[in-house]
Amino acid sequence: MTIGEAAAESGVSAKMIRYYEEAGLIPEAGRTASGYRIYGEADVHRLRFIRRARDLGFSVAEISELLDLWNDRSRRSADVKRLAQAHIDDLEQRIAKLRQMADTLQELADCCAGDHRPDCPILAGLESSTTNQAGTERST
Structure with a gap:
């Protein structure tokens, strides 16, 4: 099947199929005499496996490792x-x-009157933020 047909069957765009091929997640496609990619x-x-893993938020590197495990029939499920x-x-x-980000922003929004005055606790809070122990910014 063509790349368009493979895209329709798998739910992965043709652009992403080419990317996954380049990244080594799928083998290089065979080619027709006229140079079109063909897929089985x-x-x-x-x-489909890759798409589902991406839907679950796995990175390309993690998917590569999952594919290696998927293809290895001697794998241990513990791995x-x-x-x-x-993950x-x-x-x-x-x-x-x-x-934490949503809570901080909600605190700032709760302090804002949202009226016609120019004073804005949200902007003031963003202006005076400092980094906390977790490495995330927090309003002072």
Whole structure:
């Protein structure tokens, strides 16, 4: 099938298919006599795997490692779980950081009258921010 057909079957855009090929996540596609890329069902299956991993927030490097494990029938499930758990831990840290950012911004917004006066606690809070122990900025 053509790259367009593979894209439609897998849910991965043609541009991303070319990128994944360049990044080594999928093997280099075969070519027709006229130079068009051709893909098989195994390629589409692999692209679906990659798309699902990307949907879960795995990086290209992590997906490469997952693909290696997926293709290794002598793998240990503990290795897969270790990779998944490390990703979960990273997601939890990012969620906590986002929650802290939202809380800080909410505090600033709650202090703002939102009226016609030029005084703005939000801008003042952004202007006077300092870095806390976690390395994120916090209003002083």
